Amino acid sequence: MKSVRVVVVGAGVIGFSTAVCVAEALPFCSVTLLAEKFSPDTTSDGAAGILFAGKFPDIPLERQRRWFKNSFDHLLDIAQSQHSPEAGVMLSSGWQIFKDVQADKKPFWSEAVIGFRFMTDSELKRFPEHKFGHAFTTIKCECSSYLPWLEKRFRKAGGLVEQRKVNSLQELSNSYDIIVNCSGLGSKLLVGDNKVYPVRGQVLKVEAPWLQHFIRDGDGKTYIFPGMHCVTIGGTRQEGDRRLQVDEGDTKGILERCSGLEPSIGKAKVLGEWVGLRPSRRNPRVEREVVQLQGRRVPVVHNYGHGGWGVTLAWGTALDALGLVRQCLHEMPLQAKL
Numbered sequence: 001m002k003s004v005r006v007v008v009v010g011a012g013v014i015g016f017s018t019a020v021c022v023a024e025a026l027p028f029c030s031v032t033l034l035a036e037k038f039s040p041d042t043t044s045d046g047a048a049g050i051l052f053a054g055k056f057p058d059i060p061l062e063r064q065r066r067w068f069k070n071s072f073d074h075l076l077d078i079a080q081s082q083h084s085p086e087a088g089v090m091l092s093s094g095w096q097i098f099k100d101v102q103a104d105k106k107p108f109w110s111e112a113v114i115g116f117r118f119m120t121d122s123e124l125k126r127f128p129e130h131k132f133g134h135a136f137t138t139i140k141c142e143c144s145s146y147l148p149w150l151e152k153r154f155r156k157a158g159g160l161v162e163q164r165k166v167n168s169l170q171e172l173s174n175s176y177d178i179i180v181n182c183s184g185l186g187s188k189l190l191v192g193d194n195k196v197y198p199v200r201g202q203v204l205k206v207e208a209p210w211l212q213h214f215i216r217d218g219d220g221k222t223y224i225f226p227g228m229h230c231v232t233i234g235g236t237r238q239e240g241d242r243r244l245q246v247d248e249g250d251t252k253g254i255l256e257r258c259s260g261l262e263p264s265i266g267k268a269k270v271l272g273e274w275v276g277l278r279p280s281r282r283n284p285r286v287e288r289e290v291v292q293l294q295g296r297r298v299p300v301v302h303n304y305g306h307g308g309w310g311v312t313l314a315w316g317t318a319l320d321a322l323g324l325v326r327q328c329l330h331e332m333p334l335q336a337k338l
């Protein structure tokens, strides 16, 4: 009989990654994942899912590097296996270009991706407004396939899944011994975190099978990411904007800016438009605390607030969250573990 009851709240890429890590590593725990929304209706589902990251200001760079590398290595194994098409995980090569030479020329993750180098002058000629760039191979992880694949893996490890909105952690305190909070933007209400806020992003899915390489402007607002079935082009970064409807002005801007980088985008058929809200925070919250709930001291592990880099950092932060769950187990009274 499984003795410790763990609940994970959230069915985006953070929740499912964390639930799989816990269920596979701790077979003596029963793990239940609860969420209001599942694939294809989470923020994670529409993300371009390309692996690279910006720096968070207050988290040691070594920790951020580890998050990136652990995620990259995990997804690289999948990209190079028979699971790649079903999981929606593939290698992707291309360029990140900048209008000015960067003071910090090499990003902190340059050693984790494959074949990182600076672009040559002849490569840069394609982009007359840009003076500097990175060329490398990274990974594209398409969550509309990856989430159902993770869910299967979670169920195979004995995990249970339930659709339900959680209005307060109190609701969970009698049924579970450890709560893992991966509710993204939902954490604002669920745990009263006013530091988490939305950054709106709009993208288009287009049919352009001739495009094989990604192009990303270093400002993060204009990008072209070829995927398994279509090309994702974007984007916008609108802080504090909660609108989930498509904005025609944004669509026009995206098409113009992307055609500026790759003129053949003008010939691509638009297949769909999508808006998502990045669960942003100055730093993601990957930590544990003990909360007093209905007279009981309940350990809570938080893993949310990854902003525009949640797909990139999901597996790395999930492994950290697993470490925090292990610490909770060590501190639990013996009878709870029997």
Ligand SMILES: Cc1cc2nc3c(=O)[nH]c(=O)nc-3n(C[C@H](O)[C@H](O)[C@H](O)COP(=O)(O)OP(=O)(O)OC[C@H]3O[C@@H](n4cnc5c(N)ncnc54)[C@H](O)[C@@H]3O)c2cc1C
Binding pocket: 009, 010, 011, 012, 013, 014, 015, 034, 035, 036, 037, 038, 042, 043, 044, 045, 046, 047, 048, 049, 050, 051, 052, 164, 165, 166, 167, 182, 183, 184, 185, 186, 187, 190, 200, 201, 202, 203, 234, 235, 275, 276, 277, 278, 279, 304, 305, 306, 307, 308, 309, 310, 311, 312, 313
């Ligand atoms: C346009 C766009 C492009 C992006 N591109 C990239 C990219 O290329 N690379 C990258 O790394 N990242 C990218 N991102 C960011 C990425 O999508 C997010 O960081 C990531 O999806 C966050 O995952 P999550 O699991 O925390 O949140 P979500 O996917 O939002 O999942 C949150 C889950 O919590 C559940 N939940 C919330 N509150 C409650 C509650 N009270 N009760 C029950 N369930 C609850 C929700 O129902 C949902 O299941 C992009 C985002 C956008 C919008």
